[in-house]
Amino acid sequence: MLVLFDIDGTLLQTGGAGVSGFLQAGKHLYGEEFSLDGIVLAGRLDPAIHRDAAKASGVQVSDNDRFREEYTRRLKELLDSGARRSEPLPGARAFVDHIAHSGEYICGVLTGNWSNSGRLKLQAAGIDPEDFAVQAWAEDADTRPGLVEVALQRWRDMGGTGDGAQAIIVGDTPHDVRCGQAHGCRTLAVATGPVLRYELEAAGADRVVDDLEDLADLIGWLEGSNL
Numbered sequence: 001m002l003v004l005f006d007i008d009g010t011l012l013q014t015g016g017a018g019v020s021g022f023l024q025a026g027k028h029l030y031g032e033e034f035s036l037d038g039i040v041l042a043g044r045l046d047p048a049i050h051r052d053a054a055k056a057s058g059v060q061v062s063d064n065d066r067f068r069e070e071y072t073r074r075l076k077e078l079l080d081s082g083a084r085r086s087e088p089l090p091g092a093r094a095f096v097d098h099i100a101h102s103g104e105y106i107c108g109v110l111t112g113n114w115s116n117s118g119r120l121k122l123q124a125a126g127i128d129p130e131d132f133a134v135q136a137w138a139e140d141a142d143t144r145p146g147l148v149e150v151a152l153q154r155w156r157d158m159g160g161t162g163d164g165a166q167a168i169i170v171g172d173t174p175h176d177v178r179c180g181q182a183h184g185c186r187t188l189a190v191a192t193g194p195v196l197r198y199e200l201e202a203a204g205a206d207r208v209v210d211d212l213e214d215l216a217d218l219i220g221w222l223e224g225s226n227l
C-alpha cells in the first residue's frame with residue numbers, strides 16, 4: 001500500500017513563511033504591485049499560484065524557474081533566521097515515521113510545492129524528506145490529479161502495483177480529496193489546514209479526522225478494519 005502525504009496543512013504549518021516568501025519573491029521580481037490578494041492557495045500547485053497571482057496583479061511572468069529560485073531563497077532565509085517557523089502538525093511526525101519505517105507501506109509525498117521549497121519546509125519541521133520513497137512535486141505535472149499519475153508510475157518503477165485502489169491520499173483540502181478520487185485512491189482528510197471539517201466531508205473524503213494524533217486509529221483505518 002502506498003500512502004501519499006500532502007505537506008502544507010497536513011504535515012506542517014510554516015507560520016506564514018510560504019506566503020511571505022512567495023510575496024517577497026514576487027515583489028522583488030515584478031514590483032510592489034505583485035500580490036496574493038484573492039488568490040486561492042490551499043491545495044493548489046505553486047506554478048499555478050505564481051501564474052494566477054501575476055495575472056491578477058497585472059504583471060507579466062518572465063521566467064518560472066527564476067521565480068522558483070527566488071522564492072526558495074526567501075523561504076530559506078525566513079526559516080533559517082527564525083523569522084518564521086515550520087512546525088509539524090499534531091501526530092504528523094509519528095504517522096510518517098510509522099508509514100516510512102514499519103515495513104508495511106510505501107511512504108510518499110504528493111504536494112503542490114516545488115521540490116526544493118517543499119524539502120525546506122519538511123526539514124524545518126523535523127521531517128526527513130528521504131522518508132518519502134515516492135515523491136511527486138509541483139514541477140512533475142500540471143495538475144494535482146496528474147501528480148497522482150506520476151506517483152503511481154514511480155511506485156510501479158519501484159516494483160509496486162501502481163494501482164490507485166492500493167494508494168491512500170492524505171491531505172487537508174478538497175483538491176487532495178478530488179485528486180485521489182480521480183485515480184480510485186482512498187482519501188484521508190485532516191482538518192488541520194484552512195478547510196473546515198464539513199467541507200472535507202462534502203468533498204467525499206473516505207475518512208475525515210481532526211488531526212493525525214491517534215496513530216492506532218489511523219493504522220486501523222488504513223488496514224480496513226475501521227471503515
Ligand SMILES: [Mg+2]
Nearest residue numbers: 006008009172
Ligand atoms: Mg495542503
